[in-house]
Amino acid sequence: MRNILIIGAGKSASYLIKYFLDKSQTENLHITVGDINLENAQKLVGNHPNASAVLLDVFNEESRKAAIEKASIVISMLPARFHVEVAKDCVHFGKNMVTASYISPEMQALDEAAKAKGLVFMNEVGVDPGIDHMSAMEVIDRIREDGGKIILFESFTGGLVAPESDTNLWNYKFTWNPRNVVLAGQGGTAKFIQEGTYKYIPYHRLYRRTEFLKVEGFGKFEAYANRDSLKYRSVYGLDDILTLYRGTIRRVGFSRAWQMFVILGMTDDSYTIENSAEMSYRDFVNSFLPYSPTDSVELKMRHNLKIDQDDTLWEKLLELDVFNPKKMVGLENATPAQILQKILMDSWTLAPEDKDMLVMYHKFGYEKDGEKHQIESKMVILGEDQTYTAMAKTVGLPVAIAALKILNGEIKTPGVQLPITKEVYAPILKELKEFGITFNEEEVPYFGYDPSNM
Numbered sequence: 001m002r003n004i005l006i007i008g009a010g011k012s013a014s015y016l017i018k019y020f021l022d023k024s025q026t027e028n029l030h031i032t033v034g035d036i037n038l039e040n041a042q043k044l045v046g047n048h049p050n051a052s053a054v055l056l057d058v059f060n061e062e063s064r065k066a067a068i069e070k071a072s073i074v075i076s077m078l079p080a081r082f083h084v085e086v087a088k089d090c091v092h093f094g095k096n097m098v099t100a101s102y103i104s105p106e107m108q109a110l111d112e113a114a115k116a117k118g119l120v121f122m123n124e125v126g127v128d129p130g131i132d133h134m135s136a137m138e139v140i141d142r143i144r145e146d147g148g149k150i151i152l153f154e155s156f157t158g159g160l161v162a163p164e165s166d167t168n169l170w171n172y173k174f175t176w177n178p179r180n181v182v183l184a185g186q187g188g189t190a191k192f193i194q195e196g197t198y199k200y201i202p203y204h205r206l207y208r209r210t211e212f213l214k215v216e217g218f219g220k221f222e223a224y225a226n227r228d229s230l231k232y233r234s235v236y237g238l239d240d241i242l243t244l245y246r247g248t249i250r251r252v253g254f255s256r257a258w259q260m261f262v263i264l265g266m267t268d269d270s271y272t273i274e275n276s277a278e279m280s281y282r283d284f285v286n287s288f289l290p291y292s293p294t295d296s297v298e299l300k301m302r303h304n305l306k307i308d309q310d311d312t313l314w315e316k317l318l319e320l321d322v323f324n325p326k327k328m329v330g331l332e333n334a335t336p337a338q339i340l341q342k343i344l345m346d347s348w349t350l351a352p353e354d355k356d357m358l359v360m361y362h363k364f365g366y367e368k369d370g371e372k373h374q375i376e377s378k379m380v381i382l383g384e385d386q387t388y389t390a391m392a393k394t395v396g397l398p399v400a401i402a403a404l405k406i407l408n409g410e411i412k413t414p415g416v417q418l419p420i421t422k423e424v425y426a427p428i429l430k431e432l433k434e435f436g437i438t439f440n441e442e443e444v445p446y447f448g449y450d451p452s453n454m
Contacts, residue, residue, distance in 0.1 A: 012392045150365070182340055377440070
C-alpha cells in the first residue's frame with residue numbers, strides 16, 4: 001500500500017484525514033498520522049484498518065526521519081515555522097511534500113534541490129492561502145483568455161462563527177489557531193495599492209481602517225488589510241494592476257473593539273511579564289494602566305480608552321470577564337499576547353455543538369474593448385460541529401486533493417510552489433465542488449475610486 005504521512009493532527013486535520021480514509025481502499029492507501037499528542041491522532045484515525053496513529057515529535061530527528069523515509073508522500077500540518085525540517089528530510093529521501101502554509105524564505109531556498117530530484121513541494125494550498133489563490137487565478141486566467149485586462153483585484157477571507165452559534169457580543173469564536181488570531185497584523189506595515197496610489201497602514205492603525213462588505217443571506221461584514229498585498233502582483237502576473245488589496249473578514253464592530261487591546265499593548269509578544277502565573281485577570285489589565293490610589297481598574301480603563309459606560313465596547317470587555325480578581329493567569333513567564341489568548345479562549349472556544357463559517361469574497365475589475373467591468377465572487381461554507389468545521393474543510397480538503405493528485409502523477413511540475421497554475425488549480429477546484437465548496441459569481445457595475453480621495 002502507498003503510505004501517506006500526515007504530520008500534525010490539529011484543528012484543520014479532520015476533513016483531511018477523513019478524505020484519505022474514505023479513499024484508502026480504492027486508492028490503495030495507508031494513512032499514518034503522527035502527532036506529539038497521540039490521543040489527538042488516535043481520535044481522528046479511529047479504528048480504521050487502513051490507518052495508524054503514531055507519536056511523532058518533529059524535533060526528534062531519528063523518529064522524524066524514520067517516518068518520512070517510509071512515506072510515499074508527506075503532508076505537514078505543523079505550524080509554519082516547523083515545515084522546513086520536514087522539507088529537508090523530504091529532499092534527502094526524495095519525497096514529495098504538501099503544506100497549507102505560506103512559503104517561507106527557508107522553504108523557497110529548497111527550490112533548486114527539489115527540482116533537481118523532480119520533487120513537488122506544494123505550499124499555500126489550504127483556504128487562505130490556497131482556495132483564494134486558485135479561485136482568483138481561475139477567474140484571472142479566464143478574463144485574460146477572453147481579451148480582458150485586469151485593473152482591480154480585491155480578496156477577503158474570514159473564519160467566523162455561524163449565525164446560529166453566534167452567542168457573544170464580539171460575534172466571534174476561534175475557528176483556527178488562537179495564537180495567530182491574537183498576533184494577526186503584527187510584524188510589518190500593511191501595504192496595498194488603490195487606483196495606482198500606494199497605501200500603508202501601520203499596526204497601531206490597522207483595526208481602524210476597515211472596508212465594509214455585504215454577503216447575501218449573511219449580512220454585513222468588515223475587513224482589515226493583510227500585511228503585504230503588493231507581493232501578489234508578481235505572483236498573479238499583475239505587475240501593472242491599479243488596485244490590489246487583500247484583507248481579513250470580521251463581523252462589523254470587531255475591529256473597533258480589538259483596537260482596545262492593541263492600544264493597551266496586550267497583543268505584544270516581544271517580552272514576558274514578571275510573576276505572570278500569580279496574576280489575576282484583573283491584575284493583568286491593571287498592569288497596562290496608570291497608577292492611581294483612588295480610581296478602580298474599571299474607571300482607569302474607561303478613562304484611558306475614552307469609553308463611555310453605555311458604549312458597546314464596555315459591554316464587550318465585561319463579557320470577557322477581564323476584571324475578575326479570582327480568575328488566575330496561571331502561565332509562567334508569559335507574554336501579554338499569551339495571557340490575552342488565555343482570557344479569550346475562556347469565551348471564544350467553540351462548544352461541541354457550535355458551527356463555524358468561512359467567508360471568502362473576491363472583486364475583479366477589468367477592461368475589455370474600452371469598457372470597464374466588475375465580477376464579484378463569493379463563497380460561504382458552514383461547519384458541522386466543533387471537529388468537522390468549515391475551516392477544517394476548506395483547509396484540509398484542498399491539501400488532501402493536491403497530495404493525492406501529486407501521488408497519482410496528475411500534478412507533476414517540480415519545485416517549491418503555490419497552486420496558481422492551471423495544472424494545479426483546475427483539477428482541485430473541480431473536485432472541491434463535489435464537497436460543496438463553490439463560488440457564487442456575478443457581473444456587477446464597475447466600482448472605481450475617486451482619485452482625489454486616494
